[in-house]
Amino acid sequence: MTTHEETGTMTTPTAQNGQQTTGRGPVGTAPTSPAPVIPAPRDLYAEQQRDIERFEITIDQYLRGEIAEDVFRVMRLNNGVYGQRQGGTNQMIRIKFPAGTIVPEQFEMMAEIATEFSRGWGHITTRQNIQFHFVELSRIPEVLRRISRVGLTSREACGDTVRNVAACHLAGACPHEKLDVTPWAEAVFEHFVRNPLGQRLPRKFKVNFSGCSTDCGQAMFNDVGVVAVTRTRDDGSVESGFRVYIAGGLGATPHPALALEDFTSREDLLPTIEAALRVFDQTGNRENKLRARMKWLVDQLGIDEVRRRVIKVRHTLPASSSWPGGIPTAVSAAGDEPAGTAGEVTEVGHGVRVTLRSRDPYERWAEASVVRGTKDGLVSAVAYAQLGDITAAQFRGLAAIQRRFSADVRLSNRQNVVFRSVDPARLPELFEALAAIGMALPGAELARDVVSCPGADTCNIAVTQSRGLAKAIGDRLEEEGLAEVGGVRINISGCSNSCGQHHASDIGLFGAERRAHGRSLPGYQLLLGGHVGDEQIHFGQKTLRLPARNAPEGVARVVRRFAAERDAGESFRGWLDRAGGTTALAADLRDLDHVPTPDEGPDFFVDYDEADPFTAEVSESECAT
Template structure:
């Protein structure tokens, strides 16, 4: 059974506001264009089939989900949608054909297990992505999980991020394998190190900015060689502030951060970002230092097991399926080994990123039975982590 909790006051306020705006819209007290902006900023897209069907996008920061959340999504897609949901390339969950009048009910049900649609769409800071193997990857410099959580908490509902020139995307990877795909995000954060003259090594980040795809792709550019941990949140906010101040609000086709760099040049954008970052800690409201969630959760890397060659990962990694049995071929293609604690991770392929209500419930049952955790991947699949070698045959 799904374990529901009291709704967080901020989520309750979001839902109450949506109910009020929806009532005003349906009564004709606010126009379509005003409600549309509000609706999108709350993760609700109108569908083009006519009528009042909506697509609901649920934020899943860095892809982490619990068994209770998966069970709840199964109930939602059965009760309000068409029996399945869809994993996106930005680690969100979407479901379609939800009636507009049912949206507050859906929001409230999801909030009971800690899920929100807030700022999943619109000109806002979108879902904060993270490498799906964070904390379980033998190659990582550090575990980006608490850092992605800190960024999510800092920017959701942040007044600075409510009416940006265009959407703003943040991504975290734990090493330069870059499973998180930093190079086509507005801010891509990659775990990195620097070595001092005395031989000591400091773990921190390399921050890339202004990447993007679309019809005119731009690779992200390095902001600086190394960003210390205590400067990371201030660095991301400084980038966001430059974007908010200089982004094109007249032409949405040239409104992303990549066009700011195209217009001003990377050197000028870099100068402005670093100048703002220098001033932020002087603010009376700036939290400063290492975010509390990082201190609480810890960011130590998974490490490499002795005598084990870590599974190769990343773009261009060949997969040779030479085994005879279906099980052995599945292991070759889907199991990641090498973490210091001896655990392994295993991918579950989701055709076209679609997951039925029965599959949501089955994965929730696996999490409970095997005592593991799951994350949504940016390849629109699922990965089960903290498995033992002995559990793999039963999992398969």
């Protein structure tokens, strides 16, 4: 990924002889027809420094009481800064990594931020960001300046903006891909960051890329999801392009993304995405934030009308004098050729059956964590980050390992770190290096790889401590020898808004308050059967509600049954259907719905990672839905 300092500088258009053009011809000549205006490349780094200066002034004014909270909140969120449930000047800052791409200098900067500004570690999100909590508001400008030195920004990582542009973690290194979508994600990021179009949208707007229909990039539940595809022309030649999906979303009411059209050319992709954004901006609901996402626009107008409007707007964009046109610079510079295929190809995607046959730690890691089969003979390997958390020491270790192996590295939407373009002969060396920093457990597509949002640890609207439950589930699976069961994904959210993507996993849980014996206690709704793949999404179905303290046992029972009963190569969803669906599983877990009295089971009334009795304390949302 190029750093933002390299993305262009503001220049004055000049004539071929070097004279400045005015649209009237050189001085002393008769007027001529205006020359076509070619938009000058943007200097994103200079824009960023001006942004930081303005934000620093605004923070000072806010802390002096000169700016109202609701006015300041908009600017704070647009700069990637959230408040925390602890209140005061504790802040969370979210740093964007387009397509999840990260380089050694950025890993080292993350270590610096973790040590000097936060609590010693950072957290990988399900949208390939890294966020830090408990950062003092007055120190945010210094954080922004430091990350800008290594080509990073937090701009529009939050708020009603175009969020981080996410992509498959194997993009450019996947044997199954039709195109390398990495430069396309970078181009979309560059086009929309600080773009006036995206500063005050009706609601947040998310764009995701996948290089093939396996959809590791999660195109099927975002506002715009882009899947690389091919089609055969009339003359028999093959054209690479995209299938664009729109209006997907999770939240309390999930919606699958719907195809805009069967095929979108490479030249039309960027104007198609901008057209979708413009239609959303012009017609989205600005009165009710709970019904303001793109998915609700389709509910209101119907998909056919939304398609018509998007295509109509797209037709007008190339005529604009400000439209760059053609293939984006980021794509033409880097190229988007797929990685190609050679030799034995590793299956990838949701529900991949992973079987660990060896007792040797390295062999088990390699069986679960390594993807093979690209034309260049190089491989990719997953470094497991439990709960997506990485300490300052691990950040530094990852930087050193990346340099040592000259690897291309990505953050994944399952909150792990992926080393790509690795010589397979050096895999044992890579394993030892990762083991030295505690990141060499086999985790990819195994039950132990539990995904969780931050939950009530820091989030204003979380009901429960989802991180605490995720750790408890992981511990229970380890104790029972179930942590390395393959082909099952577990995702947890601290509320119904699905930041932990509970709707899209085999086993999903979201936090909710329960009442028993006249008291509140933390509880979870269990969902089963969510799945993303083959350009489809199946949302998990509600099964039953459990007290938080019984949720680890409930998950362990489901994983145990799946491991014991599945047929060879059978997916979790296939097994669930054969086992009788959610009704049958709910009956098997019904005894776990029991809540003892506070005297018999006092821990049932205290959430994970808490010491005091549970109370459902929820503040105003800055982000949800």
